[in-house]
Every structure is written in structure tokens, then in C-alpha cells.
Amino acid sequence: MAAFVVRRVLLMIPTLWVIATLTFFMVRLAPGGPFLSERDIPATAIRQLEKSYGLDRPLGEQYLTFLAHAARLDFGPSYKYPGRQVREIIFEAFPVSLELGAWALLFAVLIGVPIGVIAALRQNTGADHAAMAAALAGVSIPNFVLGPLLVLWVSLTWFLLPPALWEGPQSRVLPVLTLSTAYIAYIARLTRGGMLEVLRQDYIRTARAKGLPERAVVFKHALKLGVLPVVSYLGPATARIIMGSIVVESVFAVPGLGRHLVNGAFNRDYTLVLGVVLFYAAFLMVLNLIVDVAYTRLDPRVELS
Amino acid sequence: MSAEALPPIASPPPAFAEAHQAERIRSPWGDAWKRLARNRPAMLAGLFLLWIGGTAAAAPWLPGLQDPSAQNLVLGAAPPSASHWFGTDELGRDTFARVVYGGRISLLIGLVGTLVSLVIGVSYGAVAGYRGGRLDELMMRAVDVLYSLPYIFLVILLLVFFSRSILMLFVALGLVQWLTMARIVRGQVLSLKQQNFVEAARALGAGDTRVIFQHIVPNTLGPVIVYTTLTVPAVILQEAFLSFLGLGVRPPDASWGTLVSEGARLLALFPWLVLFPGLALSLTLFCFNFLGDGLRDALDPQDRRDVG
Numbered sequence: 357m358a359a360f361v362v363r364r365v366l367l368m369i370p371t372l373w374v375i376a377t378l379t380f381f382m383v384r385l386a387p388g389g390p391f392l393s394e395r396d397i398p399a400t401a402i403r404q405l406e407k408s409y410g411l412d413r414p415l416g417e418q419y420l421t422f423l424a425h426a427a428r429l430d431f432g433p434s435y436k437y438p439g440r441q442v443r444e445i446i447f448e449a450f451p452v453s454l455e456l457g458a459w460a461l462l463f464a465v466l467i468g469v470p471i472g473v474i475a476a477l478r479q480n481t482g483a484d485h486a487a488m489a490a491a492l493a494g495v496s497i498p499n500f501v502l503g504p505l506l507v508l509w510v511s512l513t514w515f516l517l518p519p520a521l522w523e524g525p526q527s528r529v530l531p532v533l534t535l536s537t538a539y540i541a542y543i544a545r546l547t548r549g550g551m552l553e554v555l556r557q558d559y560i561r562t563a564r565a566k567g568l569p570e571r572a573v574v575f576k577h578a579l580k581l582g583v584l585p586v587v588s589y590l591g592p593a594t595a596r597i598i599m600g601s602i603v604v605e606s607v608f609a610v611p612g613l614g615r616h617l618v619n620g621a622f623n624r625d626y627t628l629v630l631g632v633v634l635f636y637a638a639f640l641m642v643l644n645l646i647v648d649v650a651y652t653r654l655d656p657r658v659e660l661s
Numbered sequence: 662m663s664a665e666a667l668p669p670i671a672s673p674p675p676a677f678a679e680a681h682q683a684e685r686i687r688s689p690w691g692d693a694w695k696r697l698a699r700n701r702p703a704m705l706a707g708l709f710l711l712w713i714g715g716t717a718a719a720a721p722w723l724p725g726l727q728d729p730s731a732q733n734l735v736l737g738a739a740p741p742s743a744s745h746w747f748g749t750d751e752l753g754r755d756t757f758a759r760v761v762y763g764g765r766i767s768l769l770i771g772l773v774g775t776l777v778s779l780v781i782g783v784s785y786g787a788v789a790g791y792r793g794g795r796l797d798e799l800m801m802r803a804v805d806v807l808y809s810l811p812y813i814f815l816v817i818l819l820l821v822f823f824s825r826s827i828l829m830l831f832v833a834l835g836l837v838q839w840l841t842m843a844r845i846v847r848g849q850v851l852s853l854k855q856q857n858f859v860e861a862a863r864a865l866g867a868g869d870t871r872v873i874f875q876h877i878v879p880n881t882l883g884p885v886i887v888y889t890t891l892t893v894p895a896v897i898l899q900e901a902f903l904s905f906l907g908l909g910v911r912p913p914d915a916s917w918g919t920l921v922s923e924g925a926r927l928l929a930l931f932p933w934l935v936l937f938p939g940l941a942l943s944l945t946l947f948c949f950n951f952l953g954d955g956l957r958d959a960l961d962p963q964d965r966r967d968v969g
Contacts (some may be wrong), residue, residue, distance in 0.1 A: 382822060497946075498946070500902065504935045618817065621821040
């Protein structure tokens with residue numbers, strides 16, 4: 357186990373290096389630059405700016421400096437937020453995105469799993485068909501359609517909840533709901549599939565044969581293996597939630613990290629973009645590792661290799 | 662965010678060659694078709710998709726459909742009415758026509774993007790599975806690494822920093838989607854290549870290329886068809902996502918994602934500008950997913966009940 361974790365952590369280093377290199381050169385080789393948009397700046401001032409950010413050095417040297425600093429989580433100053441370090445911006449915005457994503461994931465599991473279990477227990481009944489049709493609909497509505505529609509009805513027609521911003525508990529409801537719907541639906545489908553698979557197994561028949569009440573069979577024996585597909589989906593789900601939160605943050609004007617990625621790219625804020633990409637990449641890898649370890653804890657049949 | 666990587670179906674449909682020999686008994690594709698035809702909702706979804714696709718494809722020749730770019734500044738944004746079923750936007754353009762033409766672009770991108778991922782994924786997976794050994798390990802390790810990349814960031818950067826052409830969009834979308842297809846095909850090929858008909862083909866002197874593409878790939882069709890059906894909505898959704906961020910199709914062209922994005926800005930004033938393109942997009946994705954589910958049930962040999 358320890359060896360597995362160590363090896364995975366060691367594997368993260370080359371992967372992060374590949375991402376860092378790819379992103380660095382993609383950003384630097386692109387036409388245009390961070391200071392070209394300000395029209396009235398004289399050429400000498402631009403050169404001065406570039407010099408102060410080290411952009412006048414040879415590309416190879418910039419690359420090495422960038423790597424050396426990034427290893428210490430230091431991405432340098434932002435180009436578009438004068439006087440602010442990228443690290444500061446990330447540490448300020450990330451908790452917001454983390455809260456949004458964590459709520460969404462929590463809801464997805466807490467609502468999706470019970471729906472899936474009920475549907476599996478009543479396979480091929482009306483309730484099952486209805487739940488699965490609803491789940492498929494939930495998977496099919498893009499969050500950037502759902503978000504504006506929820507704002508339209510809940511906020512602008514019935515005035516129940518604030519339509520945007522991230523202040524106070526009420527403002528959390530719509531963004532979290534928008535972000536989690538697709539995952540509630542998908543997790544319900546996964547749970548149903550997993551449970552149906554498990555309920556056919558011999559050990560479930562044994563459990564029933566020895567006279568256990570149905571409740572114990574389902575919750576003590578079946579559920580433990582039935583939710584495994586959900587557990588292994590949590591890794592990809594996190595990646596997708598990060599992607600989804602880019603949209604949700606822009607629909608609801610939530611001051612999270614996803615907005616910085618898109619705006620930073622549009623503004624050519626090189627240091628900010630590089631910082632956010634590397635930060636998210638590392639975050640995802642750590643989470644995936646945790647999910648893999650959790651998976652083996654739950655399923656004794658799987659060995660870490 | 663919708664169509665997910667589906668686990669490959671475990672045992673393959675019987676080989677074509679065998680099926681032809683057993684013609685009198687029953688063809689597996691005929692069986693699958695019968696099962697699909699009995700699945701009313703899936704058939705309905707398929708018909709709906711044909712209708713949407715047909716309308717979008719025939720849009721320029723449809724009588725009565727208004728010009729999607731014809732402005733009417735006097736009219737401005739009007740709610741749905743008898744002459745403008747979906748209303749008009751702030752420039753007085755007919756939203757119904759814009760949705761139909763948006764469908765042309767969204768569906769086209771979905772189909773071409775899927776085709777790109779299909780060609781790359783099937784060839785890659787087939788070669789890796791067939792050759793096996795070190796090459797297979799190397800190729801699949803590469804897929805693993807690509808899987809773990811936060812590709813969406815790279816796609817965003819690619820589109821912001823370089824040309825935002827449709828071609829670049831295809832590259833970006835195709836790049837993302839072929840990985841799962843490669844895994845599915847590889848798994849299939851691994852089990853297929855042990856079978857007698859492959860050995861027979863080789864004994865008859867067929868080369869690797871011929872064995873792979875003439876004998877093995879056709880037998881992976883079942884899972885490939887299912888996954889392809891689920892890739893189309895995934896690509897459409899990705900494109901819409903990028904368009905929503907302002908990174909997809911550029912004016913004067915507009916996909917459903919572009920329309921939703923434009924409409925969302927005027928949501929409080931003209932809600933129909935989000936409602937109708939959003940509905941068209943969601944319904945299409947829903948039908949593709951439903952059809953994909955139906956196809957999986959029909960083609961899944963593990964769950965083969967007798968067709969009467």
C-alpha cells in the first residue's frame with residue numbers, strides 16, 4: 357500500500373512536468389502578448405514592462421526560471437492584477453470553487469445513490485422507468501442551459517433566491533443545484549447498474565436463504581459492492597465538476613478559480629493561467645490517488661499494482 | 662458531461678463469417694434490430710433525431726423558413742407569435758430559423774468530431790490490441806497519461822491563443838474523445854484475436870493489416886456502434902460548452918451553444934432566446950443518450966433473450 361502511494365506520488369512529478377511544459381510553450385508561442393491590448397502605451401514602456409516581468413530574457417531561460425519557481429508554488433506576479441501574486445489569487449479563489457464543487461458532489465452522492473438503489477430494487481416497475489428517464493434527462497440538460505433557466509424562474513419570476521453572486525447561504529443554492537444535477541442523475545444510473553449486478557450474485561442469495569431481512573440484505577451486503585462504480589466515478593466526476601464550475605461560476609458571477617482560468621486566458625495573463633492550470637492538475641491527481649486508495653479499501657478483490 | 666465511458670461489452674457478437682454460414686438459423690444483427698424495434702422509446706428517440714437532422718440538413722431549401730440572418734430592427738426582440746414561432750432576437754432575427762441553422766452546425770460538429778475520434782480510436786485500439794506485448798503496453802500507457810491530463814484547460818488555451826477556426830475545434834474535440842474508443846476496441850480485439858476465425862484467416866495467408874481491418878474490426882462493431890452513438894452528444898455538448906465560453910463557433914455562424922450564450926446575456930429581458938435553443942440542444946442530447954441506451958440493450962449479447 358505504502359509503496360503504491362509512493363510510486364503514484366513519484367509518477368505525478370513527470371506528469372506535472374509535461375503539463376507545465378506544454379502549457380508554458382503553448383502560452384509563450386501564441387501570437388499576441390499580455391501588454392498589446394493597451395493601445396496608448398508607448399513602445400518603450402512596453403519594453404520596460406516586459407523587462408520588469410523578465411519577458412525580455414531568452415525563452416529557454418524563462419522556462420527554467422518558471423520551472424524552478426513553480427516547484428515552490430511561486431508563479432510570480434499577475435500581469436493583469438497589478439501588485440498581486442498569482443499564488444495569492446489562487447489561494448483566495450480556490451476555497452470558493454472548492455466549496456461549490458464539494459457541495460455539488462455531496463448532493464450528487466446523497467441524492468443519486470438512494471435513487472439508484474430504489475430503482476434497482478424495483479427494477480422494471482413504473483418507478484424505475486420514471487427515475488431512469490428523469491436521470492437521463494438530468495444527464496442531457498447542459499448546466500449552462502439549466503443555470504439560466506433556474507435563474508429565470510426561481511430568481512426573476514418568483515424572487516425566491518438571489519440570481520447571482522456568492523454572499524450568504526441563499527446564494528449557494530442555485531449554483532450548487534445547477535452544478536450537481538447532471539451528477540445526481542449520472543450517479544443514480546451508476547448505482548442502479550451496480551446494484552442490479554450485485555443483487556444477482558450468489559452471496560446475496562445466500563444471505564436471503566439464511567433468513568436475513570431484506571433491509572439487511574440490501575444495506576449490509578449489497579450496497580457495499582453496489583456503490584463501487586460510483587466510487588470509481590468520483591475521480592472523473594471531480595474533473596468534470598471543475599470543468600462544470602467554470603460555466604457555473606460565469607453564469608452566477610461566483611468569484612472562483614474557474615473564472616480566473618477563462619478570463620486569464622482571454623487577457624493573456626500568462627502567469628495566472630499557468631498557475632491555475634498547474635494547481636488544478638496537481639489537485640486532480642491527488643484526488644484521484646485518494647479515490648483509488650478508497651476503492652481498494654472497499655473492494656477486497658482489487659489489489660493495488 | 663453526459664455520455665460517459667461505458668465499460669466494453671464482454672463477449673463479442675458472433676463473427677460475420679459464422680453468421681453467414683448460419684444464415685438459415687438467425688443473423689445476430691437481425692436479432693439486435695428486432696430487440697431495438699421493440700424498444701418503443703428508443704425508436705421514438707431515433708425517429709426524432711432523424712426528423713431534427715433532416716430539418717437541419719434541408720434548412721436552406723425549406724419553404725417558409727425565414728433567413729436566419731435577416732434583421733428587422735423595427736421589430737426588435739419580439740416574443741413568440743404566429744409569424745415567429747420562437748420569437749425574434751434584439752436584431753429582429755427569427756429565432757426559429759436561427760435554431761434550425763444552429764442545429765446544422767451543432768450536429769455537423771457532433772458527427773465530424775465523432776468520426777475523427779472513431780477513426781483514431783478504432784485504429785489505435787485495434788493495433789495495440791492486435792500487436793500486444795510491449796507495443797500494446799506503451800500505447801496504452803500513453804492513453805493513461807492523456808486521460809489524466811486536465812485536457813479541458815489545454816483545449817481552452819489552444820482555442821484562446823491560436824486560431825479559433827472550425828478546424829481547430831475539430832482537432833480539439835477529436836483529441837479528447839478518441840481515448841475511450843481506443844480502450845474499448847483494444848479490449849475487444851484482445852479477446853477476438855484468440856478465436857479460430859482469426860487463425861483461419863492467418864493460415865490462409867492474410868497479412869496483419871488485412872486481419873485487423875477485414876476480420877477483427879468488423880467484429881468489434883457492436884460496442885463501437887453503441888459508444889459512437891454516445892460520443893455524438895458528448896461532442897455536441899463539448900462544442901456548446903466551448904461556444905458558451907465564447908470559444909466555439911464564431912459569428913456569423915452560430916451553434917446551439919452560441920445561441921444559448923447570446924441569449925443568457927439578455928435572459929431577464931427576452932427569456933425565449935435561451936429557452937428555445939436550450940430546449941433544442943437538451944432534447945437532441947436526450948434522444949442520443951436514449952438511443953445509445955437502447956442500442957446497448959439490443960446489442961448486448963450478455964443479456965440476450967430469445968426473440969420470438
